[in-house]
Amino acid sequence: xxEPLLLGLxxxxxxxxxxxxxxxxxxxxxxxxxxxxxxxxxxxxxxKSTLVNVLLANIRPPLRIKSGKILLDGVDLLxxxxxxxxxxxxxxxxxxxPQSALNALNPTKRIIELVKDAITQHTPxxxxxxxxxxxxxxxxxxxxxxxxHKYPHELSGGMRQRVIIAISTLLNxxxxxVDEPTSALDVSTQKQVLKMMLDMKRNRIIDxxxxxxxxxxxxxxxxxxxxxxxxxxxxEYGPADSVFFNPLHPYTKALMYSVMTPExxxxxxxxxxxxxxxxxxxxxxxxxxxxxxxxxxxxxxxSSEPRLVPVGEGxxxxxxxxxxxxxx
Amino acid sequence: xxxxxxxxxVFTVGLxxxxxxxxxxxxxMNVSRGEIVSLVGESGSGKTTLCRMILRxxxxxxxSIKYDGVDVTRLKGKKLKWYWRKVxxxxxxxxxxxxxxxxxxxxxxxxxxxxxxxxxxEKKIRVHEALxxxxxxxxxxxGKYPHELSGGMRQRIAIARCFILDPELIVADEPVSMxxxxxxxxxxxxxxxxxxxxxxxxxxxxxxxGLAYVVSDRVxxxxxxxxxxxxxxxxxxxxxxxxxxxxxxxxxxLLYRKWEGF
Numbered sequence: 001x002x003e004p005l006l007l008g009l010x011x012x013x014x015x016x017x018x019x020x021x022x023x024x025x026x027x028x029x030x031x032x033x034x035x036x037x038x039x040x041x042x043x044x045x046x047x048k049s050t051l052v053n054v055l056l057a058n059i060r061p062p063l064r065i066k067s068g069k070i071l072l073d074g075v076d077l078l079x080x081x082x083x084x085x086x087x088x089x090x091x092x093x094x095x096x097x098p099q100s101a102l103n104a105l106n107p108t109k110r111i112i113e114l115v116k117d118a119i120t121q122h123t124p125x126x127x128x129x130x131x132x133x134x135x136x137x138x139x140x141x142x143x144x145x146x147x148x149h150k151y152p153h154e155l156s157g158g159m160r161q162r163v164i165i166a167i168s169t170l171l172n173x174x175x176x177x178v179d180e181p182t183s184a185l186d187v188s189t190q191k192q193v194l195k196m197m198l199d200m201k202r203n204r205i206i207d208x209x210x211x212x213x214x215x216x217x218x219x220x221x222x223x224x225x226x227x228x229x230x231x232x233x234x235x236e237y238g239p240a241d242s243v244f245f246n247p248l249h250p251y252t253k254a255l256m257y258s259v260m261t262p263e264x265x266x267x268x269x270x271x272x273x274x275x276x277x278x279x280x281x282x283x284x285x286x287x288x289x290x291x292x293x294x295x296x297x298x299x300x301x302x303s304s305e306p307r308l309v310p311v312g313e314g315x316x317x318x319x320x321x322x323x324x325x326x327x328x
Numbered sequence: 329x330x331x332x333x334x335x336x337x338v339f340t341v342g343l344x345x346x347x348x349x350x351x352x353x354x355x356x357m358n359v360s361r362g363e364i365v366s367l368v369g370e371s372g373s374g375k376t377t378l379c380r381m382i383l384r385x386x387x388x389x390x391x392s393i394k395y396d397g398v399d400v401t402r403l404k405g406k407k408l409k410w411y412w413r414k415v416x417x418x419x420x421x422x423x424x425x426x427x428x429x430x431x432x433x434x435x436x437x438x439x440x441x442x443x444x445x446x447x448x449x450e451k452k453i454r455v456h457e458a459l460x461x462x463x464x465x466x467x468x469x470x471g472k473y474p475h476e477l478s479g480g481m482r483q484r485i486a487i488a489r490c491f492i493l494d495p496e497l498i499v500a501d502e503p504v505s506m507x508x509x510x511x512x513x514x515x516x517x518x519x520x521x522x523x524x525x526x527x528x529x530x531x532x533x534x535x536x537x538g539l540a541y542v543v544s545d546r547v548x549x550x551x552x553x554x555x556x557x558x559x560x561x562x563x564x565x566x567x568x569x570x571x572x573x574x575x576x577x578x579x580x581x582l583l584y585r586k587w588e589g590f
Contacts, residue, residue, distance in 0.1 A: 221590060
């Protein structure tokens with residue numbers, strides 16, 4: 001087995017605020033293999049966007065990293081200075097399209113100006129070269145090449161998102177990280193954006209994608225592996241289909257029972273509500289963080305915290321229900 | 329119970345060159361007692377405009393809305409209050425519909441403006457019962473301000489207001505689209521509770537065909553201001569007749585089936 005493209009080990013990061021410490025990432029191990037689409041699923045406030053920032057070594061106060069190691073393509077990002085990371089890693093080895101990208105473009109500049117500003121940080125290419133690079137990339141992905149000369153508002157939401165993703169990978173980074181790239185789009189546009197990302201992987205523009213979303217059906221369509229995050233911790237991971245169709249953690253099970261898709265299976269299966277609300281990361285519950293909402297709660301869950309333990313077939317789960325199986 | 333006939337809404341924009349936007353075009357629909365109907369469409373399809381007209385928050389350009397045989401299209405004053413007692417709205421962001429300076433208690437007691445003649449004791453009982461029905465602890469939430477509650481709890485308060493008023497029809501405009509997966513189902517279930525306990529009808533206005541499919545007795549598909557398809561959810565999804573519905577079925581991500589060629 002080749003080494004993973006991205007490896008995060010024992011990551012702990014907190015927002016240090018006056019009112020206390022928000023442990024948004026609390027002991028996370030995560031791996032993005034080569035040639036894979038890894039889905040990171042969880043609800044808002046579970047720490048998934050923070051985890052992404054940590055994995056990209058984009059750590060600025062009040063966010064602080066407490067411990068851990070991040071290896072991207074064999075390089076330890078936490079050993080590098082922020083300046084080095086910005087020059088040599090972002091856009092070169094990994095590209096990140098944050099949730100707000102769609103509406104965060106400077107409205108007074110044409111797309112190509114924005115690209116030039118960004119890219120000259122990383123490469124000595126001339127303006128002419130950047131333009132032809134952009135055009136070639138857009139052509140390759142069947143996007144209209146004239147869109148680079150337009151202003152952001154002149155492109156529709158879906159087109160803007162596709163153009164952003166396409167040009168964010170101009171320097172052929174190995175990893176693309178996207179955070180909720182399609183949650184603001186209607187389903188048809190969403191499908192086009194997803195298709196384009198998979199095409200980019202097929203065309204070897206990128207090797208792997210780390211896809212952050214709360215929408216399980218989307219992950220079902222695109223991902224090869226999934227990680228399920230709850231209250232700052234990974235509770236379950238594994239190959240996508242096996243996690244979806246044989247969920248081990250009660251939280252994953254509950255999530256599956258709350259998915260509403262227009263399929264007969266969904267109607268037959270029915271909907272089951274999860275009682276309560278996700279905990280505050282300022283004061284997470286003792287023991288397993290899901291225990292106040294868990295239908296299978298046992299005594300041990302209230303006092304000790306389950307570790308994320310491998311259970312075979314590339315899967316892992318943090319739940320005492322399955323630890324006993326491992327022991328016996 | 330609710331009969332909407334040839335309802336249209338035209339917005340004119342622009343100062344010099346009057347530009348007409350036909351948000352809702354000649355829409356007819358009806359809702360029977362105890363029925364859960366979903367109005368499905370993408371953003372800009374006119375579904376919210378239609379729902380605001382049904383709630384009488386927006387004046388229709390033409391057409392009529394009848395409720396229990398009474399034409400309510402141009403009702404005013406006391407008569408309009410009568411209608412609002414029967415038909416109640418729940419919106420996407422309850423934070424935006426609650427006055428931030430008022431405590432939950434005050435917000436809920438406002439509902440009694442539509443229900444005159446109750447004693448203080450009766451009001452108190454109703455408020456407490458309603459909160460319990462939506463799964464909230466009255467002692468815990470009554471003294472709080474909207475910003476001290478989570479999105480799910482705020483939406484529960486909005487629904488508690490429905491329970492207090494005991495309305496016959498609830499129009500819920502994207503009531504769960506701002507909520508997380510794990511809290512979403514709990515809220516959806518409250519609406520079916522309302523139907524089961526009080527025989528209320530519910531109109532869900534949503535972009536989420538999955539939600540519509542799972543919870544409703546009937547779906548209406550809206551596209552560019554027109555209702556293009558209508559029927560029970562299984563038939564509509566199995567056998568869509570309009571190209572838009574067909575596209576919707578093909579493009580919505582599913583859980584149990586993978587897209588072809590992906």
